Amino acid sequence: MTSTPSTQASTTNTPADTPNGRPLRIAVPNKGSLSIAATDILRESGYRQRQDTKDLTVFDPENGVEFFYLRPRDIAVYVGAGTLDIGITGRDLLLDSGAAADEVRALGFGRSRFHYAARPGTITSVEGLAGKRIATSYPGVVRRHLADRGIGADVVRLDGAVETSVQLGVADAIADVVETGRTLRQAGLEVFGEPILESEAVLITRAGEGMPAGFDIFRRRIEGVLVARSYVMMDYDIPDEQVEAAVALTPGIESPTVSPLHREGWVAVRSMVPRDGAQRLMDALWQIGARGILLTDIHACRL
Ligand SMILES: Nc1ncnc2c1ncn2[C@@H]1O[C@H](COP(=O)(O)OP(=O)(O)OP(=O)(O)O)[C@@H](O)[C@H]1O
Numbered sequence: 183m184t185s186t187p188s189t190q191a192s193t194t195n196t197p198a199d200t201p202n203g204r205p206l207r208i209a210v211p212n213k214g215s216l217s218i219a220a221t222d223i224l225r226e227s228g229y230r231q232r233q234d235t236k237d238l239t240v241f242d243p244e245n246g247v248e249f250f251y252l253r254p255r256d257i258a259v260y261v262g263a264g265t266l267d268i269g270i271t272g273r274d275l276l277l278d279s280g281a282a283a284d285e286v287r288a289l290g291f292g293r294s295r296f297h298y299a300a301r302p303g304t305i306t307s308v309e310g311l312a313g314k315r316i317a318t319s320y321p322g323v324v325r326r327h328l329a330d331r332g333i334g335a336d337v338v339r340l341d342g343a344v345e346t347s348v349q350l351g352v353a354d355a356i357a358d359v360v361e362t363g364r365t366l367r368q369a370g371l372e373v374f375g376e377p378i379l380e381s382e383a384v385l386i387t388r389a390g391e392g393m394p395a396g397f398d399i400f401r402r403r404i405e406g407v408l409v410a411r412s413y414v415m416m417d418y419d420i421p422d423e424q425v426e427a428a429v430a431l432t433p434g435i436e437s438p439t440v441s442p443l444h445r446e447g448w449v450a451v452r453s454m455v456p457r458d459g460a461q462r463l464m465d466a467l468w469q470i471g472a473r474g475i476l477l478t479d480i481h482a483c484r485l
Pocket residue numbers: 213214215216254255271272273274275292293294342359360361362381382383
């Protein structure tokens with residue numbers, strides 16, 4: 183990818199400058215596996231998002247940001263060129279683009295592995311790829327992976343449905359995104375070798391530049407939502423003599439809140455706990471005498 187695309191905001195809500203200078207410009211996947219989860223996290227972070235999947239841009243003047251809905255593959259190119267300040271894209275797409283953009287935060291959705299695969303028994307190791315044809319939509323990632331290992335192979339670039347290329351005789355092996363493995367099985371292919379990389383959605387900014395103005399607030403909002411998703415609030419009542427044992431089980435992020443109860447000899451404890459394992463924690467608290475144990479969702483936070 184060598185060209186630098188220009189941004190063309192072509193909706194009616196083109197922004198004027200915000201009072202604090204120009205808005206922060208953020209690239210969001212317009213379709214594909216990352217699109218819905220990306221707009222969900224932005225909406226939960228309090229940003230205005232598009233109502234219609236055909237909208238190309240959304241201006242959010244209250245928050246001083248403008249969103250550009252772009253092909254996920256192009257997002258790193260815009261951010262690397264400095265045309266846009268921040269992007270949400272896949273780590274694999276960022277690496278494939280070779281753009282001058284850096285991953286600043288993993289976002290915990292759009293997880294996948296990138297693997298080589300072939301018909302069982304034909305190619306069973308990365309070394310076995312020497313002299314073969316490998317079909318992929320990620321030629322940058324694959325060429326680098328092969329070059330690092332000194333393996334010469336012919337990389338065939340396809341836009342999608344890469345798994346079918348072996349059956350059609352276009353390639354001997356493929357390198358592609360694997361999520362459940364269903365597509366590979368359907369095509370009669372099997373992965374071999376270690377995963378080439380593990381990917382998920384990431385926040386990216388331009389490499390070598392300081393963080394763009396306004397980035398701190400944006401990042402804090404996103405982090406607030408991610409923490410809120412992975413933690414729950416736990417409340418319980420416990421006899422005084424068991425408080426230390428209970429607090430050891432639920433240490434919270436900084437320190438749990440312990441408040442007096444009207445009932446003599448008892449206190450109420452409130453603490454954030456990881457969502458995973460919260461039920462086991464409730465069992466353990468019950469065992470040591472806690473009662474009235476409540477779990478509630480957190481929608482957003484600043485820690
Ligand atoms: N099951 C999946 N299939 C494809 N990409 C996935 C999957 N799960 C996660 N991803 C991630 O989504 C990004 C690819 O997004 P992209 O929109 O280009 O492909 P897509 O979901 O295949 O969309 P489309 O094929 O409709 O263009 C990559 O970062 C990839 O790792």
